[in-house]
Amino acid sequence: MRNLSISWLQVRLCLDRQDYVRAQILSRKISPRVFDADTSKDKRKPKEGDNMVQEAPADVPSLLELKRIYYELMIRYYSHNNDYLEICRCYKSIYEIPSIKEDPAKWTPILRKICWFLVLAPHDPMQSSLLNATLEDKNLSEIPNFRLLLKQVVTMEVIQWTKLWEFFKDEYENEKNLLGGALGTKAAEDLKLRIIEHNILVVSKYYSRITLKRLADLLCLSLQGGREAYLGHGELKGPDCEDRQTDGDRVLPDSPGQQRGA
Template sequence: MVQQAMQYIDQTPDLDTKTELIKTLNSVSAGKIYVEIERARLIKKLAKIKEDQGLIAEAADLMQEIAVETFGAMAKTEKTAFILEQVRLCLDRQDYVRAQILSRKISPRVFEAETSKEKKKPKEGESVVEEPPADIPSLLELKKIYYQLMIRYHSHSNDYLEICRCYKAIYEIPSVKEDPSQWIPVLRKICWYLVLSPHDPMQSSLINSTLEDKNLSEIPQFRLLLKQLVTMEVIQWTSLWNTFKVEFENENNMLGGSLGEKAAEDLRLRVIEHCISLQNILVVSKYYSRISLKRLADLLCLGIQVWLLV
């Protein structure tokens, strides 16, 4: 009866009637395990109505009432899509703590499952998995949505390395890698966020693997940018900024949007860190047997106070 009544939702004459019917069906199905999937779908419809009315907080609260990860009969794609919707609404209301908790219900390994395998028939006693609705995205589309949401989450704390890894995962999606209009903006973002990331073994490993990517030859200026980080040469901030300023500003119009308000400041900070690291002191020592702090500061376009602090 609930399934039959749900078919009439889209035939309701106005929004008030539609909302009232959804609420009635929700009340009827509350607490009944055999219609838990129908109740989740009803809640999702009601949350969408609330969101369209600008009530983001109410929509997020509604969605969080349902723990679909416990639904054995719900298809994996529908379950994943539901949790991603919960995460998105939490991000929209700037509830980053809850967004992180919800996102951990999804293991990235779920997107690596082979979809080409034939579905096994359920054994006796096992619950039958229902087919997902037609509007549920495929597993690879959900993978892209997941990492886009994770980029939004990590952008809040300016965790550049994690943002880079998310873009790296998007870059590996076949539909993205086959379309230059998609992979070029993503590869640009990977390069920028690698440069913005603090120096550590993970960052070094990602830089070297990215430099080996043949697609990087399509955007040679970014190969040059990454090369500067792995070459034993001093980076002069003024020269680097003059070279890449236009590319930096062009990111605002590229897929994925701008690099963030702090990015330009953090880029300069990374160049300074690169220049005052032990490795780059060794670079300077190859060319100078003796050098004053003033001359070193002039070479690197830094104030002498920076070196006094070091």
């Protein structure tokens, strides 16, 4: 336990000095699995060679307190390069600490942060899995605006960025108590980018061809912005995009004999 305490102090010192390379190296000395140990269930005298976490001395934080400290430090580390998914996973680990999950005053702000960083994280299987798991959390009903935010992201419908930003702007700007710093301009730009990526995925589901003008309208962008978004997200396998002004989109049918309007 004392070794854990020394390790996190070393990591914190490196982060304070903005020595992120050394902070990462030192953080690897701490295995997150050690925080899952439950010393209360096994009071037998350990045998030689047993890998057990001993009860903390009076001057050393408890195991769960060390867990919280560790993940708070890792949030600071991942924040320096805006690794939103890892930040989210760290907050998720803090959220699961019993003393936090049993106290609404503690878990509510953490669950809000989990939601923000889920939406900020690029779409991939792990992000999708965490997002759906969070939507099943009963506590989310206590912060309905954030449940709505996650529901919008998982629903295959175009999200109007201007309307979403108008609705959530105050919530976003009030989210200041973050370990890596308040959500700022960079995160706001990334949030818009995530919505654009979501919308391109939606468009690719319903359209086989689309005009640049129509795509830009759906993405709430200028023609130039629409072109850049399309070219910049080719890996999302969007529809063929025609650079012309007429709205002659050809739409994939929802079912045989039926077509969905633009």
